[in-house]
Amino acid sequence: MNIPQIPKGFRDFLPQKMSVRKRIISLMTDVFESYGFAPLDTPCLEYAETLEGKYGEEGEKLIYKFEDRGGRNVALRYDLTIPLCRVVAAYPELSKPFKRYQIAPVWRADKPQKGRFREFYQCDIDIVGTDSVYADGELLAITDTVLKKLGFDNFIIRINNRKVMNAFALNSGLAAEAVTPFLRSLDKLDKIGAEGVLKDLRDAGLLPPSLEKSLSEFILTGSADADSLSKMAAIAGATDTGAAGMAEMEKIRETLQACGVSESNYRFDFSLARGLDYYTGPVFETIVTEPKIGSITGGGRYDNLIGLFSRTPVPATGSSFGLERLVTVMEEKMSAGNTAGSTEVLVTCFDEALMAENLRLASMLRSAGIRTEVYFKKTKLKKQLSYAANRGIGLVVIMGPDEVNDNRVTLRNMVSGTQETVLQNKMTAKIQSMLSAK
Amino acid sequence: MNIPQIPKGFRDFLPQKMSVRKRIISLMTDVFESYGFAPLDTPCLEYAETLEGKYGEEGEKLIYKFEDRGGRNVALRYDLTIPLCRVVAAYPELSKPFKRYQIAPVWRADKPQKGRFREFYQCDIDIVGTDSVYADGELLAITDTVLKKLGFDNFIIRINNRKVMNAFALNSGLAAEAVTPFLRSLDKLDKIGAEGVLKDLRDAGLLPPSLEKSLSEFILTGSADADSLSKMAAIAGATDTGAAGMAEMEKIRETLQACGVSESNYRFDFSLARGLDYYTGPVFETIVTEPKIGSITGGGRYDNLIGLFSRTPVPATGSSFGLERLVTVMEEKMSAGNTAGSTEVLVTCFDEALMAENLRLASMLRSAGIRTEVYFKKTKLKKQLSYAANRGIGLVVIMGPDEVNDNRVTLRNMVSGTQETVLQNKMTAKIQSMLSAK
Numbered sequence: 001m002n003i004p005q006i007p008k009g010f011r012d013f014l015p016q017k018m019s020v021r022k023r024i025i026s027l028m029t030d031v032f033e034s035y036g037f038a039p040l041d042t043p044c045l046e047y048a049e050t051l052e053g054k055y056g057e058e059g060e061k062l063i064y065k066f067e068d069r070g071g072r073n074v075a076l077r078y079d080l081t082i083p084l085c086r087v088v089a090a091y092p093e094l095s096k097p098f099k100r101y102q103i104a105p106v107w108r109a110d111k112p113q114k115g116r117f118r119e120f121y122q123c124d125i126d127i128v129g130t131d132s133v134y135a136d137g138e139l140l141a142i143t144d145t146v147l148k149k150l151g152f153d154n155f156i157i158r159i160n161n162r163k164v165m166n167a168f169a170l171n172s173g174l175a176a177e178a179v180t181p182f183l184r185s186l187d188k189l190d191k192i193g194a195e196g197v198l199k200d201l202r203d204a205g206l207l208p209p210s211l212e213k214s215l216s217e218f219i220l221t222g223s224a225d226a227d228s229l230s231k232m233a234a235i236a237g238a239t240d241t242g243a244a245g246m247a248e249m250e251k252i253r254e255t256l257q258a259c260g261v262s263e264s265n266y267r268f269d270f271s272l273a274r275g276l277d278y279y280t281g282p283v284f285e286t287i288v289t290e291p292k293i294g295s296i297t298g299g300g301r302y303d304n305l306i307g308l309f310s311r312t313p314v315p316a317t318g319s320s321f322g323l324e325r326l327v328t329v330m331e332e333k334m335s336a337g338n339t340a341g342s343t344e345v346l347v348t349c350f351d352e353a354l355m356a357e358n359l360r361l362a363s364m365l366r367s368a369g370i371r372t373e374v375y376f377k378k379t380k381l382k383k384q385l386s387y388a389a390n391r392g393i394g395l396v397v398i399m400g401p402d403e404v405n406d407n408r409v410t411l412r413n414m415v416s417g418t419q420e421t422v423l424q425n426k427m428t429a430k431i432q433s434m435l436s437a438k
Numbered sequence: 439m440n441i442p443q444i445p446k447g448f449r450d451f452l453p454q455k456m457s458v459r460k461r462i463i464s465l466m467t468d469v470f471e472s473y474g475f476a477p478l479d480t481p482c483l484e485y486a487e488t489l490e491g492k493y494g495e496e497g498e499k500l501i502y503k504f505e506d507r508g509g510r511n512v513a514l515r516y517d518l519t520i521p522l523c524r525v526v527a528a529y530p531e532l533s534k535p536f537k538r539y540q541i542a543p544v545w546r547a548d549k550p551q552k553g554r555f556r557e558f559y560q561c562d563i564d565i566v567g568t569d570s571v572y573a574d575g576e577l578l579a580i581t582d583t584v585l586k587k588l589g590f591d592n593f594i595i596r597i598n599n600r601k602v603m604n605a606f607a608l609n610s611g612l613a614a615e616a617v618t619p620f621l622r623s624l625d626k627l628d629k630i631g632a633e634g635v636l637k638d639l640r641d642a643g644l645l646p647p648s649l650e651k652s653l654s655e656f657i658l659t660g661s662a663d664a665d666s667l668s669k670m671a672a673i674a675g676a677t678d679t680g681a682a683g684m685a686e687m688e689k690i691r692e693t694l695q696a697c698g699v700s701e702s703n704y705r706f707d708f709s710l711a712r713g714l715d716y717y718t719g720p721v722f723e724t725i726v727t728e729p730k731i732g733s734i735t736g737g738g739r740y741d742n743l744i745g746l747f748s749r750t751p752v753p754a755t756g757s758s759f760g761l762e763r764l765v766t767v768m769e770e771k772m773s774a775g776n777t778a779g780s781t782e783v784l785v786t787c788f789d790e791a792l793m794a795e796n797l798r799l800a801s802m803l804r805s806a807g808i809r810t811e812v813y814f815k816k817t818k819l820k821k822q823l824s825y826a827a828n829r830g831i832g833l834v835v836i837m838g839p840d841e842v843n844d845n846r847v848t849l850r851n852m853v854s855g856t857q858e859t860v861l862q863n864k865m866t867a868k869i870q871s872m873l874s875a876k
Contacts, residue, residue: 006483015476040456141797376535376568
């Protein structure tokens with residue numbers, strides 16, 4: 001006998017969990033499409049070299065790689081961004097700007113722990129082929145729309161800009177090759193705190209006095225107010241790139257205001273580094289503060305990434321929703337009473353000799369758009385009713401020989417426990433009114 | 439530079455292809471749920487031993503297996519049936535009958551060729567925990583509903599029964615261990631023809647005279663008429679198992695009639711073997727005859743399979759739709775004019791100084807449920823219109839400084855090429871009426 005188990009970090013989703021996942025995905029899809037995004041799907045398996053060298057040292061170790069029977073080195077998809085870059089390079093005929101969404105599993109051989117899995121879904125939106133920062137702003141407006149529609153009010157979209165941070169680092173006395181290590185230290189802020197970041201930089205010899213002063217004054221403090229902005233403008237804005245980055249941040253603010261995003265739901269934050277090295281402009285992430293579930297989206301502009309697959313560089317920006325944390329919260333919110341997509345009516349079996357009648361009634365109900373199951377076996381009615389109760393089916397149709405002779409059926413409301421008998425030709429209308437009264 | 443390619447037998451689905459796939463999947467999902475089926479999802483990666491020894495010698499070779507970093511032998515899902523069996527064994531608390539659907543990719547290291555891929559979608563419905571043959575009949579009624587809703591009229595559900603065929607083979611003089619080889623030869627009928635099957639059996643010493651007579655008379659001929667049925671009843675029905683199988687076939691007919699399935703859309707066919715060894719009762723497959731795309735569903739009852747994972751055997755039956763062949767046909771059917779889910783309105787960019795206005799208008803339209811894109815860059819209007827045309831966007835909103843001063847916008851119908859100017863506060867209503875007039 002095989003033991004019915006699955007590898008650690010992988011999951012089965014039974015119907016109740018699936019119904020929450022499907023509802024979130026369907027809501028996201030509707031929002032994405034309302035902004036003109038179109039679906040894309042890519043293989044779960046890519047050539048290993050397509051993924052290698054894209055995710056940094058740590059990420060590289062987590063790629064599921066293997067040799068197929070033909071001796072090819074292949075790998076399970078690690079994210080949805082690199083496959084998109086490959087697609088854009090492979091199909092230059094795609095009309096630009098190309099706005100696509102992809103909602104699909106990715107795999108990482110990470111250490112499984114609470115809330116972290118080896119197989120999990122990403123929900124990505126990307127705009128490819130425009131360097132307009134309004135595109136970045138739109139991604140954030142979409143984030144706002146999705147979260148609001150899911151019923152979240154307390155979240156903050158944190159926004160920073162790599163052009164600003166690069167100029168800031170250089171103008172604070174760091175060498176060009178020190179910028180990435182600087183951002184990597186900054187990225188650890190959540191884990192090691194402000195003192196930790198300063199120590200990290202000091203130990204690495206990357207903390208000139210002016211940098212230390214700025215970090216303490218208006219960077220490691222998080223949220224950037226008007227004063228922080230003008231301090232940053234004075235340092236980063238001294239070079240063209242930095243000034244351009246500051247202007248981009250203002251355009252993002254303009255976009256969010258025009259799209260009706262509340263000021264309480266976003267903020268500029270110079271402490272936001274985002275781990276990946278490939279970002280070139282705006283970077284962003286969203287934190288849900290109530291309930292406290294942490295980061296649920298992340299992304300940024302990556303104007304040089306598609307160039308790894310194509311002679312023609314193509315600008316692009318994207319944002320990724322992590323489905324798993326959203327699901328955890330939504331499962332509680334949706335909890336009881338969530339019967340979307342599930343069976344509405346059970347037609348019970350009094351006697352198998354009446355099965356043809358039962359099947360006919362069920363077909364009638366389905367034709368009227370009512371989700372209907374037939375119980376296939378003659379068993380005690382009590383057992384059939386308890387099946388309906390377990391499945392959360394609210395209405396049961398009972399038909400014995402008396403009812404058949406009278407062209408009637410008995411309808412049982414499983415919530416109230418009441419029953420009534422109606423003519424078969426009135427059954428559909430009666431059930432429709434009972435369902436809509438719920 | 440990386441070459442932007444994917445392994446052979448794998449595919450990217452660009453938005454246009456995706457839209458057809460999504461429509462078929464959504465239609466199937468609705469039908470499955472209308473019959474009370476609930477969604478299940480399982481990992482793409484299973485332990486290798488979960489899959490090994492289930493798919494016969496040929497199937498076994500096609501499993502994508504590898505060793506993960508922890509030295510565990512894992513494999514990509516080969517079908518959706520074995521994972522279901524594992525789930526049923528792992529969660530004995532699932533209320534039975536358990537009716538689930540799963541629409542998901544599977545992987546087979548097969549030789550890629552026209553219409554055959556290494557990664558492809560299966561759409562499975564299974565009913566677990568009842569031995570009632572009405573469950574098998576319902577799977578076929580669902581097949582009929584799905585195909586009708588997809589616009590197919592010319593298809594035939596072929597139905598046979600392993601109990602019948604086993605009894606027939608034994609009562610025709612074959613030894614018990616010869617039954618499976620007999621069915622495997624019969625399974626080759628499509629490829630090698632009636633003469634081929636007879637030769638195959640003769641060469642293997644599996645063709646006693648009475649068997650040869652029956653095969654020629656009413657089995658290799660395909661469709662089983664009343665005469666064939668009575669001939670089969672005389673041979674197979676001589677033992678209890680065979681008689682039970684014949685009775686099951688009649689109950690399936692009863693189910694199909696009660697569910698309104700036309701007699702032209704199903705037939706009993708004793709030449710239907712179905713490759714897999716694990717079937718125990720009814721087996722079936724569906725052939726679309728016009729357009730001629732061959733087999734698009736297959737399945738049957740497998741009462742002993744879950745027992746491989748569980749001390750408690752659980753009866754089950756299932757059917758699988760192959761998405762790929764359906765898509766090929768539907769792509770042609772849906773071709774032009776298929777804009778479900780795609781952008782309805784493009785708001786053009788006359789001047790970036792007006793971007794906030796454009797974004798606000800777009801938000802208004804989206805709030806009214808209209809899928810709307812904003813063009814982010816000031817370029818020649820002609821270029822923006824051609825973007826709309828390429829994307830199949832039917833309506834374009836144009837707003838220059840004159841319009842802004844007058845609180846107006848110009849609406850351009852991309853199909854007729856006509857334009858008109860309306861007040862901004864009338865825009866949404868006007869666009870709604872233009873969209874519904876299409």
